[in-house]
Amino acid sequence: MPDDTLLNQIKDPANRPNPYPLYARLRQHPVSLQDDGSPDGVWVASTHGAISSLLGDPRVSSETLPPADRPKTGNPITDFLIKPIRDRIVNNHRPFIFRDPPDHDALRSAVMHQFTSERVQGMRERSDRLVEELLDAKRDVRRFDVVDDLAYPLPVTVICELFGVPREDEPKFHEWATQLASALEPDSLTNDETRAKNSRTFDAIAGYMGDLIKEKRKHRGDDMLSGLANDTTPDGVKMGDYDLIATAVLMLVAGHETTVNLITNGLLTLLRHPDEMERLRADPGRAPRVIEELLRYEPPVQFRLRRAISPIDIAGITIPEGGDILLLLAAGNRDAAVFPDPERFDPDRKGVRHLGFGGSLHYCLGAPLARFEAESALTALARRLTSPRLVEDPPPYRAGAALRGPQHLHVAIEGMGD
């Protein structure tokens, strides 16, 4: 029998700096039932094979959010008239990462129609320039925080510009995005206080988006939100307002929290492997390889949740209908059956089939953007930092076990070159 406390140990913040030995123990059973405090437990898939198979299985649903139940306010009109309507709207218009076909596919295709490679690649140069500006601002310091000074402002600025969110409104998103990202943490789904907070945050960001969408209809810009608000796709899809709001919120939150961790985990890993840092400095052309290996070795999204909509036989066990499933992408990424010497950080690996961006229907839509933002940041850091040194190793981590990354990464330097 596998140890059913491993998932709880993974969630324990004390294990955040290095959960990988726990993942290795889980991999001894490709799928195992773990105690998460719920009556039926959760089925954790931890090998590359089991995760890949479940990612592509139509019996596995992404509709895992509990029904909306917004907090009562004490005002009877709000609580008994408005609240049920709002709850119904929220239930029917989830962001498409939490939806199954056919709704998922229709919404995703409407976004893809706007998220063209031309529009995305158009931000590449901007991303390079932003990195240089952010590092120029630290020219005279001998110590800085990679999270606050670079890894956070870069993706936030890029996603806001792509979407046409006014620059002065960016700071509002910091708090909103951090709060909403907690919806990816399993415990937040059962914690009433977190759910109430997420509902209030969603209302605030949705109100803001609703106004911005109206504005984009009056004064169309050449940004993505203007396109989504005004255009119909070639297959005749035009998003309704509620889906549009949910989609815009999804893209902004996804564009905030994950790339921060890729850049920060990236610099942390390179500073722990100074030979690789030096190789990247000498040859910036290595960046794509470094980044793919980082997505395998320290993936920003460590796991995702699913639910079985009918019984699934896998690896000698049966996940029952209704069973909660946790796809431990980060464990699959260190599966020796697919990656020789998996605990080694080795950007020269061939044919890396990592799960860092998930797979199948829900494969990360922002992958090209995330890749070049990380490339801009890590190549500039390798080139410009003179004698960089970690001030604290391991650094302090953020609370999340699913979206895992340092809260701060203080680096001491002897200088900042050009």
Ligand code: HEM
């Ligand atoms: C390093 C950065 C990033 C990582 C590691 C990452 C990872 C992931 C993963 C693992 C999934 C799959 C979720 C699932 O299967 O349930 C996903 C989906 C998604 N990502 Fe990313 N992501 C990153 C950056 C971004 C960015 C910058 C954006 C937006 C511009 C974005 C937008 C999305 C969207 C919209 C989905 C949902 C796709 C769907 O359900 O069809 N991501 N991402």
